[in-house]
Amino acid sequence: xxxxxxxxxxxxxxxxxxxxxxxxxxxxxxxxxxxxxxxxxxxxxxxxxxxxxxxxxxxxxxxxxxxxxxxxxxxxxxxxxxxxxxxxxxxxxxxxxxxxxxxxxxxxxxxxxxxxxxxxxxxxxxxxxxxxxxxxxxxxxxxxxxxxxxxxxxxxxxxxxxxxxxxxxxxxxxxxxxxxxxxxxxxxxxxxxxxxxxxxxxxxxxxxxxxxxxxxxxxxxxxxxxxxxxxxxxxxxxxxxxxxxxxxxxxxxxxxxxxxxxxxxxxxxxxxxxxxxxxxxxxxxxxxxxxxxxxxxxxxxxxxxxxxxxxxxxxxxxxxxxxxxxxxxxxxxxxxxxxxxx
Ligand code: TRP
Numbered sequence: 001x002x003x004x005x006x007x008x009x010x011x012x013x014x015x016x017x018x019x020x021x022x023x024x025x026x027x028x029x030x031x032x033x034x035x036x037x038x039x040x041x042x043x044x045x046x047x048x049x050x051x052x053x054x055x056x057x058x059x060x061x062x063x064x065x066x067x068x069x070x071x072x073x074x075x076x077x078x079x080x081x082x083x084x085x086x087x088x089x090x091x092x093x094x095x096x097x098x099x100x101x102x103x104x105x106x107x108x109x110x111x112x113x114x115x116x117x118x119x120x121x122x123x124x125x126x127x128x129x130x131x132x133x134x135x136x137x138x139x140x141x142x143x144x145x146x147x148x149x150x151x152x153x154x155x156x157x158x159x160x161x162x163x164x165x166x167x168x169x170x171x172x173x174x175x176x177x178x179x180x181x182x183x184x185x186x187x188x189x190x191x192x193x194x195x196x197x198x199x200x201x202x203x204x205x206x207x208x209x210x211x212x213x214x215x216x217x218x219x220x221x222x223x224x225x226x227x228x229x230x231x232x233x234x235x236x237x238x239x240x241x242x243x244x245x246x247x248x249x250x251x252x253x254x255x256x257x258x259x260x261x262x263x264x265x266x267x268x269x270x271x272x273x274x275x276x277x278x279x280x281x282x283x284x285x286x287x288x289x290x291x292x293x294x295x296x297x298x299x300x301x302x303x304x305x306x307x308x309x310x311x312x313x314x315x316x317x318x319x320x321x322x323x324x325x326x327x328x329x330x331x332x333x334x335x336x337x338x339x340x341x342x
Pocket of ligand 1 (some may be wrong): 139140145
């Protein structure tokens with residue numbers, strides 16, 4: 001981070017991103033987000049957060065949430081997040097997020113939040129629990145981002161509207177109270193890949209899919225990975241060719257293969273010319289399993305060393321809190337909250 005001496009380059013841009021601890025991430029989460037989080041560390045100052053407060057908008061077993069939070073932190077370390085050069089922390093460990101969230105809520109309109117498509121989708125999906133947190137979710141997310149004056153925010157397509165409202169809130173606040181927040185930009189990584197369901201390849205891969213064969217978990221073992229890929233929906237034309245509209249299943253498998261091997265679609269088509277889908281699926285499965293194996297081994301090791309993981313999170317929270325506290329004090333002053341000296 002800028003104020004530690006470790007990094008003498010002054011103006012590295014700052015990245016913030018978050019992921020909810022709602023269970024083991026999928027291959028889609030890995031190729032779409034987590035792998036890029038690790039790569040971005042070479043070029044940016046990164047803050048990566050386990051968004052446990054956001055996870056509370058959907059009811060969850062308390063013990064499971066606690067376990068998922070520590071597991072996700074361990075998994076982030078296993079994919080290569082470097083907690084010495086960057087900051088890895090848990091959202092609820094930095095109370096300044098919720099403090100800023102209230103101030104921002106008072107600068108966000110009911111109408112704006114009502115237009116959020118995720119709110120509408122989630123309220124339809126959980127009609128028995130349309131809680132106020134679900135509604136103000138984008139305000140907390142804006143606080144997560146603005147509190148660190150993040151320049152760039154890597155997010156998936158489903159979060160771009162939330163990023164947009166964070167920009168709107170920041171711009172409006174700056175207009176009323178004077179320059180305070182950096183306007184964050186979305187970041188679409190070059191190497192990012194949207195991975196689709198193996199069972200219904202026109203839908204995004206999701207761990208909440210009732211069909212467990214439609215997703216690969218980052219912790220799936222090789223046999224499971226091979227079995228799931230063997231069952232992946234393809235088509236009847238038998239040719240490995242990229243065509244997302246006409247051949248979504250095969251194209252999705254090609255996207256996964258390309259993401260791991262770095263080969264182009266053209267090269268993959270040539271590699272599997274005249275060979276059946278069976279061969280191709282096995283190659284995708286083995287490549288995936290081999291790529292995940294070292295991450296899984298490191299994850300298992302870290303789960304056996306809770307003290308280390310918790311130490312990383314403690315240190316991360318302290319460093320994040322220093323940065324966040326500065327913003328909150330400034331904002332409190334600007335909006336006119338009385339601050340006592342000393
Ligand atoms: N809402 C994000 C998601 O569900 C997670 C998140 C919380 C986040 N706060 C954030 C992402 C801030 C980026 C920046 O995916």
